[in-house]
Amino acid sequence: MNAVRLIAVFAENKPGQTARITRLLAEANINIRWATIANNGAFGVLKFLVDKPDAAFHQLKQNGVMVTFLEALAVEVQDRPGALHTVAEALAHHQINLDNTSGYVADRNRAILIVEVQDVARAATVLEQHKLHLLSQAEMLQA
Amino acid sequence: MYWNREIETMERAALETLQLQRLQDTVLRVAQRVPFYQERFAAAGFTPDDLRSLADVRRLPFTTGADLRATYPAGLLAVPLDDAVRLHTSSGTTGKPKALYFSRQDVDHAAELIARCLVMSGMHAGDVLQNIMTYGLFTGALVMHYGAEKVGCLVIPAGPGNSERQLMLMQDFRTTAIHATPSYALYFADFLEKKGVDPRKELSLRRAFVGAEPYTEETRRKIEAALGLQVFNSYGLSEMNGPGVAFECPQQHGMHLWEDHFLLEIIHPETGDPVPDGEQGELVLTTLCREAMPLLRYRTRDITTVLPEPCACGRTHRRIQRIAGRSDDMLIARGVNFYPQQIESILMGMPALGRNYLIVLEGLDELTVKVELAEAGFDGQVEHLARLQSRIADSIRAELLVKPKVDLVPPGTLPVSEGKAKRVLDKRSL
Numbered sequence: 001m002n003a004v005r006l007i008a009v010f011a012e013n014k015p016g017q018t019a020r021i022t023r024l025l026a027e028a029n030i031n032i033r034w035a036t037i038a039n040n041g042a043f044g045v046l047k048f049l050v051d052k053p054d055a056a057f058h059q060l061k062q063n064g065v066m067v068t069f070l071e072a073l074a075v076e077v078q079d080r081p082g083a084l085h086t087v088a089e090a091l092a093h094h095q096i097n098l099d100n101t102s103g104y105v106a107d108r109n110r111a112i113l114i115v116e117v118q119d120v121a122r123a124a125t126v127l128e129q130h131k132l133h134l135l136s137q138a139e140m141l142q143a
Numbered sequence: 144m145y146w147n148r149e150i151e152t153m154e155r156a157a158l159e160t161l162q163l164q165r166l167q168d169t170v171l172r173v174a175q176r177v178p179f180y181q182e183r184f185a186a187a188g189f190t191p192d193d194l195r196s197l198a199d200v201r202r203l204p205f206t207t208g209a210d211l212r213a214t215y216p217a218g219l220l221a222v223p224l225d226d227a228v229r230l231h232t233s234s235g236t237t238g239k240p241k242a243l244y245f246s247r248q249d250v251d252h253a254a255e256l257i258a259r260c261l262v263m264s265g266m267h268a269g270d271v272l273q274n275i276m277t278y279g280l281f282t283g284a285l286v287m288h289y290g291a292e293k294v295g296c297l298v299i300p301a302g303p304g305n306s307e308r309q310l311m312l313m314q315d316f317r318t319t320a321i322h323a324t325p326s327y328a329l330y331f332a333d334f335l336e337k338k339g340v341d342p343r344k345e346l347s348l349r350r351a352f353v354g355a356e357p358y359t360e361e362t363r364r365k366i367e368a369a370l371g372l373q374v375f376n377s378y379g380l381s382e383m384n385g386p387g388v389a390f391e392c393p394q395q396h397g398m399h400l401w402e403d404h405f406l407l408e409i410i411h412p413e414t415g416d417p418v419p420d421g422e423q424g425e426l427v428l429t430t431l432c433r434e435a436m437p438l439l440r441y442r443t444r445d446i447t448t449v450l451p452e453p454c455a456c457g458r459t460h461r462r463i464q465r466i467a468g469r470s471d472d473m474l475i476a477r478g479v480n481f482y483p484q485q486i487e488s489i490l491m492g493m494p495a496l497g498r499n500y501l502i503v504l505e506g507l508d509e510l511t512v513k514v515e516l517a518e519a520g521f522d523g524q525v526e527h528l529a530r531l532q533s534r535i536a537d538s539i540r541a542e543l544l545v546k547p548k549v550d551l552v553p554p555g556t557l558p559v560s561e562g563k564a565k566r567v568l569d570k571r572s573l
Contacts, residue, residue: 008523010516010553038525040532042513042550045525066516066553070523099524 001124002134004074004114005053009046010066013039021046021065028052028059033141034114036102047100049074049114051141071120074135075113075127079105087113090130096123112140146262146294147255150403151458158459162406163197165431170194170203173437176221179214180204180439200406200429205415205440211241211382218242219436227435232280233381243282243381246435250289253384256401257290260390263399263456264350264375268295271316271347275309275323275331276355278302282385283355287322290387296320303327306334313346320350322377322386325358325366329498332369333554343371352377354386357445357466359484361491365498376465382441383428389463397450397462404432407461408440409449412470420451425470426463444470446482474502474567476510481543483566486512489538495520495531499557505570510547512539515554 011017018037025032025048034049047070050056060067077083084103091098100116112135117123124134145151153161171191173180183204184190193202211219211233220227228247232240245253266272272291276283278300291298299312303323309331312318323331328351335342342348348370353363354377363374378398379386388405389398400407409424410417418424426443446469450462468482475481483502490500490512497515504510512535520531532549540546558565 006523008521010521010528010551012552012556040525040529043528043552045523045528047523064555066518066521068521068523099526 001121002074002136002139003071003120003124004049004135004137004140006047006049006070006072006114007053007056007060008068008070009048009060011044011046013042013044017044018046021060024059024063024065025050025056028055030056030059034102034104036100038100049140053137070116073115073117073120073124073127074140075115076106076133076135077103077111077113079109079111083111084113086130087115087127087132090126090132091115091117091123094122094126096126144262144265144267146259151259151263151399151460153403153459155459158402159197161403162431165403166197166200166406166429167191167194169429169431169433169437170439172221173219173439177219177437179210179219197406200408200440201417203429203439205427205442206438207442208241208382208444211243212239214242215239216242218244219438220244221437222246222435230280231282231285231381231385233282240280241382244435245384248434249384249436252404252432253286253387254289254293256384256387256404257287258293259401260352260375260377260387261291261294261296263390263392263458264352264373265393266291266294266296266320266350270294270296270319271299272296272320272322273299273301273309273312273316273318275301275303275321275327282379282381284322286379286385286387287352291322306331310335310338310340313348317347319347320352321348322352324355325353325362326356328353328366328370328374329362332366333498336369342369346371348372350375352386352390354378357468357472357482357484359488359491360465361488362498365491378445378463378466380443380445382438382443383430388428392454392456392458394455397454397464399454399456399458399460399462402460405429406431407449407463409447412444412446420449423448423467446470446473472567474504474569476504477508477545479543479545481545485542486539486547487566489542490514490535493531493535496535497554499554500566501557501568502566503568503570508571510545511550512536512547513550513552513557515557516551517554 031051032048036047038045103113105111174191226246227244229245231243278284351374353374367374375391377386378389389400391398406429408427412425426445426447428441429439430437446467448464468484497517500514535549
């Protein structure tokens with residue numbers, strides 16, 4: 001199964017908190033390929049896909065940041081109408097709930113969806129049955 | 144194990160006879176020598192002859208912290224100043240401190256009471272006690288120090304703070320027991336966790352004597368689990384020698400209050416009337432053996448309950464429950480009274496939460512509880528944290544009937560003092 005490892009950070013929702021995290025990552029020469037921030041009142045959770053997850057985890061932990069690893073699926077789809085729908089429908093058909101999803105256009109005709117679900121392995125099987133390509137960590141970093 | 148079996152297991156009737164003799168003696172001495180009490184007795188129309196039974200103690204006037212501040216620095220001495228060998232002060236958050244004088248015999252008595260406490264917990268000569276309280280004007284460290292020496296322990300006067308050095312001392316001298324505040328014990332547990340030191344494998348700690356701040360049963364269990372030792376709850380206040388007033392036996396169910404030295408009453412904090420045994424109220428103490436500065440019916444402001452039933456350990460001195468709060472610490476938000484410990488109890492019972500919290504009151508009676516998340520509480524999902532937040536708010540609401548705003552914060556965000564923790568921030572301008 002191809003899955004990607006994200007790092008998730010717990011931070012206060014205050015000016016400068018995101019900058020503190022990104023500065024720590026930059027200092028360790030870590031490249032961020034994808035990021036999301038979800039705020040909930042006083043706190044937020046930042047998620048990153050980085051080129052060196054272990055080094056990033058270590059760097060943050062060392063500096064007293066609360067950090068954990070998350071597994072997600074990176075689904076490659078065509079950059080055309082209905083692409084997200086294919087994925088959503090495949091998962092819905094198997095009663096799999098999409099916890100968090102975000103996407104970006106990787107190049108001229110390819111888009112990548114980062115999909116977080118409860119049961120990663122099951123979702124991966126379902127998507128592969130629908131002939132969808134799941135990127136490995138290595139592929140993702142080249143994408 | 145007893146330090147003084149005869150006194151510790153004395154029949155109640157004999158103990159009460161002894162209390163009455165000592166109370167009469169104390170009252171007579173202050174009536175002869177302390178102008179403050181002479182005036183109070185005159186105002187109340189009381190003479191020492193009126194004291195015929197222990198119940199008559201209610202005819203005596205109360206002594207308050209404000210009285211001690213008002214008589215600073217002379218104090219309420221019942222002996223010539225030359226007979227005092229030690230001075231401690233107790234600082235309040237506002238105004239002048241309280242001056243507390245000890246005679247040579249008072250110093251020795253304070254040590255005797257600590258010796259009873261330590262031996263009761265299972266300590267003996269050969270134990271190594273690392274004393275992590277502040278040495279100085281505060282009674283906490285010195286009184287424990289003298290008592291532990293009396294037992295024959297090796298005492299390390301470490302003082303508070305500098306966790307690296309605390310750890311080094313524990314390793315080099317194989318410390319078997321510590322004396323600390325609950326907030327420092329928690330802080331130190333965190334420090335060990337961050338350093339990757341497993342206290343069960345790398346340290347020789349077996350007991351912690353924890354006091355000087357009120358804390359909850361949940362906090363006790365958290366300290367015990369994190370440090371791999373047994374926590375004994377210790378109660379004292381500088382006005383009554385400092386630590387050693389009441390202490391837990393191995394049953395860990397209430398603290399035996401040494402009734403041959405202190406006469407205990409529980410009163411309603413507003414009316415001053417006695418409350419029945421088993422009901423919560425303010426602890427009031429009268430010294431029975433104090434030479435330099437006897438205090439009558441001192442209002443401790445500490446809220447507790449007497450456990451009148453006999454204890455399995457065989458001691459006859461009654462137990463008081465852990466301090467539920469200080470009547471000074473009682474908070475009122477949206478018309479509801481509560482103690483910070485009620486909130487602490489809920490927070491410490493949730494494994495997803497860390498050990499540090501802050502209660503903030505601001506604006507027009509807005510109650511906010513800020514609490515640090517524990518490593519175990521973070522799985523990267525913001526939704527789970529939002530759910531945890533509302534679960535905390537609901538639990539607090541069920542307990543206090545006031546729904547707070549709850550803020551989860553990362554570990555290390557809230558201010559930690561290495562001494563007494565600041566748990567309440569009242570920013571209201573009411």
